[in-house]
Amino acid sequence: MSAAPGTVLVVDDDSAIRTVVAAALKREGHRVTTAASIAEMRRAMAIAVPDVLVTDVVLPDGNGLDLMPALLVDYPDLPVIVFSAQNTLATAVRATEVGAFDYLPKPFDLDVLGAAVRGAMARRTRRPAELPDAEVGGGPSLIGRSPAMQEVYRVIARVVANDLTVLISGESGTGKELVAKAIHDLGPRRRAPFVALNMAAIPRELIEAELFGHERGAFTGAAARVAGKFEQAAGGTLFLDEIGDMPMDAQTRLLRVLQSGEFTTVGGARTIRADVRIVAATNKDLSQLVQAGQFREDLFYRLNVVPVTLPSLRERRQDVALLARHFLDRAAEDGLPRKQLDRDAVAVMEGYDWPGNVRELENLMRRIAALSRDEWIDAHTIRRALGEASAAQPAPGDAAIEAAVRARLERIAIEEPHALDDGSLYDRIIGEVERPLIEAMLARNGGNQLRAARALGINRNTLRKRIDTLGIDMAGNRPDGAE
Numbered sequence: 464m465s466a467a468p469g470t471v472l473v474v475d476d477d478s479a480i481r482t483v484v485a486a487a488l489k490r491e492g493h494r495v496t497t498a499a500s501i502a503e504m505r506r507a508m509a510i511a512v513p514d515v516l517v518t519d520v521v522l523p524d525g526n527g528l529d530l531m532p533a534l535l536v537d538y539p540d541l542p543v544i545v546f547s548a549q550n551t552l553a554t555a556v557r558a559t560e561v562g563a564f565d566y567l568p569k570p571f572d573l574d575v576l577g578a579a580v581r582g583a584m585a586r587r588t589r590r591p592a593e594l595p596d597a598e599v600g601g602g603p604s605l606i607g608r609s610p611a612m613q614e615v616y617r618v619i620a621r622v623v624a625n626d627l628t629v630l631i632s633g634e635s636g637t638g639k640e641l642v643a644k645a646i647h648d649l650g651p652r653r654r655a656p657f658v659a660l661n662m663a664a665i666p667r668e669l670i671e672a673e674l675f676g677h678e679r680g681a682f683t684g685a686a687a688r689v690a691g692k693f694e695q696a697a698g699g700t701l702f703l704d705e706i707g708d709m710p711m712d713a714q715t716r717l718l719r720v721l722q723s724g725e726f727t728t729v730g731g732a733r734t735i736r737a738d739v740r741i742v743a744a745t746n747k748d749l750s751q752l753v754q755a756g757q758f759r760e761d762l763f764y765r766l767n768v769v770p771v772t773l774p775s776l777r778e779r780r781q782d783v784a785l786l787a788r789h790f791l792d793r794a795a796e797d798g799l800p801r802k803q804l805d806r807d808a809v810a811v812m813e814g815y816d817w818p819g820n821v822r823e824l825e826n827l828m829r830r831i832a833a834l835s836r837d838e839w840i841d842a843h844t845i846r847r848a849l850g851e852a853s854a855a856q857p858a859p860g861d862a863a864i865e866a867a868v869r870a871r872l873e874r875i876a877i878e879e880p881h882a883l884d885d886g887s888l889y890d891r892i893i894g895e896v897e898r899p900l901i902e903a904m905l906a907r908n909g910g911n912q913l914r915a916a917r918a919l920g921i922n923r924n925t926l927r928k929r930i931d932t933l934g935i936d937m938a939g940n941r942p943d944g945a946e
């Protein structure tokens with residue numbers, strides 16, 4: 464169902480944008496007038512009030528957002544679509560706060576603008592959403608200016624003022640909890656508690672008691688009445704993390720609460736009104752769990768009223784540098800030495816795939832801030848730190864050695880098949896491991912064979928023989944007069 468075309472006033476000081484936007488809207492059948500400043504817009508409005516106003520934020524004679532409250536007093540039903548090159552969550556939220564119908568980050572897709580104008584035409588008689596009086600920027604800082612994050616900001620800006628249930632999906636470490644907290648902190652419930660419960664982190668049999676609380680004696684060990692998360696979060700937001708791990712029984716109870724707005728404590732006849740906003744998160748594909756019969760379809764639809772999908776960090780590589788600098792600044796605020804990233808370091812980080820997403824980047828920056836001696840962080844430091852991070856996980860390290868040995872055997876089998884039978888294999892393969900090991904321990908001990916032998920746990924004479932057999936060059940390893 465599409466709304467009939469109408470009149471649109473486009474305000475931007477860039478004539479190229481005015482022309483392109485006007486042409487695109489005319490193609491959709493709208494009648495378009497344009498203005499290059501607030502003064503021109505005022506004049507155009509005095510002649511004819513458009514059905515929809517489309518305006519840039521930064522204009523030569525003022526700020527389009529500052530103008531909005533007064534504009535909406537004069538024209539309360541006018542839908543205003545704001546676009547801006549200041550692509551931050553604060554701008555997106557502010558646009559919604561001042562009553563904008565929609566917010567589009569620049570550069571925007573003309574199809575997206577067309578859809579926004581059609582939406583505005585269809586709803587032009589509706590009042591703008593009731594606005595929260597949140598301080599802009601008072602919430603947790605969500606960093607990122609990539610198009611994927613702009614889309615996330617748009618959705619957040621639309622839901623902060625209402626109580627719609629939000630389902631956030633995204634890989635681990637993409638910022639799901641931070642987004643949930645932003646929705647809470649920017650909305651009217653922000654003075655009440657934000658309470659989180661992670662379904663994967665507590666024993667399944669305790670989930671219902673955690674959520675709804677329990678009466679004294681409800682089960683073995685329930686010595687006193689305990690308020691559940693629903694009660695603790697009263698007036699605020701309940702964040703249900705890893706919702707895909709919620710057991711079926713608890714899902715059924717949660718669904719009932721969402722339907723009735725009430726819940727009963729475990730083991731009690733007491734019925735309590737639920738006054739929370741629900742934000743749920745998952746790093747699994749919930750619709751797949753529904754298909755597999757592991758998640759209730761009706762609950763999925765109840766939770767998925769407003770879906771927010773967080774991009775993985777490798778899908779928004781252009782944000783890596785911004786995030787890295789943000790985490791280095793935070794580390795410095797916490798008293799760690801202040802560090803700078805050079806260009807090659809950023810290039811290495813932008814090329815890396817970040818399986819642990821933003822959390823991995825944050826940990827890496829803190830580790831480097833704490834451990835690296837130089838003020839400037841270069842590509843080598845990043846590579847080494849990334850290498851250490853993967854080597855710190857025991858299984859992949861062992862697997863890498865195993866894979867290297869297998870690959871070596873395969874090469875010998877192809878290039879020198881006789882070596883598989885001539886009794887030289889043990890010495891060859893072990894020798895290949897032994898040589899770098901002995902060389903490394905000699906270097907570490909300044910060429911001192913006694914200390915190197917002790918570190919290796921072998922007899923000094925054995926070490927000397929192995930040095931001879933393997934033909935290890937001691938030239939660079941001889942300590943002055945020691946050996």
Ligand SMILES: Nc1ncnc2c1ncn2[C@@H]1O[C@H](COP(=O)(O)OP(=O)(O)OP(=O)(O)O)[C@@H](O)[C@H]1O
Nearest residue numbers: 604605606634635636637638639640641746821822
């Ligand atoms: N856009 C962002 N800007 C700044 N910090 C971020 C951003 N996204 C994530 N972080 C930081 O990365 C860390 C991980 O984020 P968070 O805990 O919200 O991820 P998550 O998706 O909930 O992870 P999990 O699924 O493992 O629970 C946090 O320290 C958070 O502050």
